[in-house]
Amino acid sequence: MNDLDKVESILFSQEKRFRLVDIPGAGRGLISTSLIQPGDIILRDKPVILGPGVAEDGTYCSGCGDISGSNLNLMENCSCGLRFCSVSCKQSWHTEEECRIVSSIPEPKPNQNYWLITLRGLVSEDPRIGFLQELTVQEGAGRSKEEDEVVKLLSSFGFKEKSILTVYRQLTANTFRRGRGRGLCAGVAMVNHSCSPNSRVWWDESGSLVLSARVKITPGDEITLTYCSPLLGQPSRRNKLLQSKGFICRCPRCQDGTELGTYMSSIRCTKCKPGLICPVGLDEDKLGWICSSCGFKPNPEKVSGLLKKVEDELYGLEKEKDPGRKLLLIQQYIEKNKKLFSSDHFLQLRAGDLMVGLMNKLAPSTSCIQTKEYYTRQTLKVLETLDPGLSRFKGFQLFKLYQILFEKIVHSAQGSLKAEEQFQLVQDMQTSLLESKFLLSGDRFAPPEIVENANLLVRALNQEQVEQIQDKINQKYKIVKSVYQCI
Ligand SMILES: [Zn+2]
Ligand SMILES: [Zn+2]
Ligand SMILES: [Zn+2]
Ligand SMILES: [Zn+2]
Known part of the structure; x- marks a missing residue:
């Protein structure tokens, strides 16, 4: 039995419709061995570990990361200071060793959302964690601020710096979001990413992560999943995948600057009227840009600087507390950027979606309903192409x-x-x-x-x-x- 066969036999005990193989340029991956129909369940994977999420503020169940806020009073307290949604959740995820270590972290304890799951991975004796690929960090890039903090906190309990960093990066690259928390499912973690995937994942009522087919998958096809929102355009998608998962995606959608004909990442050409400038040059260090009508190539630095500014502006608006003012600012944002972006640009759709959320809280008027319907349908139209099948x-x-x-x-x-x-x-x-x-x-x-x-x-x-x-x-x-x- 070679190594890959051994990993396969440990990760996938049930009867399976795929093989674990080496995929050139993408590490390991799953190749279908039989005809899989849309909706078919490929794998039900019980989590190896669950824990609170990464970027969430606030306190959630320290076991599954699920229940939050007003339900906190209903939670099960532990002597170490952590809180759990139920006794069984605590028993499933909180080992004695974890409890002992958490007890000795001085109060006030730093936000558990970024270190608890790493500690859980370090004390777990599950061999499957060892099979996971680490997040690839670009050469020359040192440790991130978060990595530094986790290493500093956990190394005082006798864990080696290198092990802490390895587990932290394995979990960053391989966990799946689960409500407010995240979970590691070692089998599904073997599925590679595509921005135009043929399968999808969802958590079922019994607590498993289910991998199911979106479209027909024929024998010999690689089974793929997306690790990011289908509504994220280039180059934001490129940056997100590089930072959070450590790779540059070369899927058919990323090779196609028109984003499969949706133009959801395009900006309007300043040299010709109907032209749309699309991203090109995936394999180079930086994305280039070219007008699909007149061939004009704007300065890539200028384009990326402008895009970053406009994207950051929207993230800034999302933080606005006053709903009335927020709605007004978002309406102005969309109006202003109509001259800059294609009509289905992902930032316009995102702003539209925010507007829908805000308008849902207002008393319905004809114009309000019309606007909500328009943006919801535009997003659906784009999803029809970019998030295929089920x-x-x-x-x-x-x-x-x-x-x-x-x-x-x-x-x-x-x-x-x-x-x-x-x-x-x-x-x-x-x-x-x-x-x-x-x-x-x-x-x-x-x-x-x-x-x-x-x-x-x-x-x-x-x-x-x-x-x-x-x-x-x-x-x-x-x-x-x-x-x-x-x-
Ligand atoms: Zn829980
Ligand atoms: Zn405890
Ligand atoms: Zn891609
Ligand atoms: Zn042009």
Whole structure:
């Protein structure tokens, strides 16, 4: 048995539909060995460890990282000062050794979100942690500020600096977000990244991370997942993957400056009217830019400087506390950047999404509903291309659309719509709800109202109407009916 076979036999005990292989230029990866249909479950992976998230403020369950804020009083306290959502969560993740070490960290303890999971990895005796690849750090780059702090804190308990750094970087590169926390699932961690992936992951009710197919995967295809939001454009996606996961992605989407025809990273050309300037030159140190109509190449430093400024401006607006002022500033931001960006630029969509969130808190008016519907549909349109097949993101977005359309129906009840418009609107609303339930089925972090609302709707419709919607969804996602029931 060679090393790879040994790793495979330890990580994947159940019957499997893939092999673990060496993939040139990408380390190890999973190759499908049988035909996998959209919706098929490829792997259910129990976490090796769970813990609080990385970038979250506030205190969450020190076990699973889940419950927070107002529920803190319901939590199980431990003598070491950590708090857990339940006795069983504490028993699952908080070993005696961890408790002993945490007890000796002087008060006030530094924010557990950045060091606790590393400590958990260090005291764990699970051999699977040893199989993980470390985050590749660019040559010459030293330790980050966070790495320095974790090393400083944990080395005083007898852990070697090198082991702390290794575990910290393994967990950074290989954990999956889980609500407010994150979890390490050693099997799914073997799946490589693509910005246009053929599989997806979600946490089920039993606490496993599920890897399932988005689209048909034929034998010999590599199984891929995305490690970042599909709504992140170049070069932000490039920076994020490089910093948080340590690599430059060379997937088909990243090779294509038009972002598969969505132009979601393009800026308007200053030399020709309809032209859009797209990113090029993936393999060089820095991205270049070129107009797809007239061939104009702006100075890449200037472009990246400008983009960074405009992106940082939006992140700044997100922090604004006063909702009324925030809405106004975001509206101004979108208006101002219409001259700079393509209409589906990812920063415009992101700003639009923020606006939808803020407008949801206002009393519905015709113009408000119109704006919310517009941005929700634009994002859905882009996701249709960039987050292929059974997409989790689309599930959330469709639920938002359902809520907006529901509001629109109630708001227009006084007869402002023609009969056919009203009929189309009701159909759209029904399909959005059932499609979102279908995409988020079994997902423990799906909006809790989905199931209840969908059940109410199904009861209100007749059998034939339900089957019609179900057929439409099955056809759209190429679901093999006998294998997968969607509603
Ligand atoms: Zn918990
Ligand atoms: Zn304890
Ligand atoms: Zn990519
Ligand atoms: Zn041009």
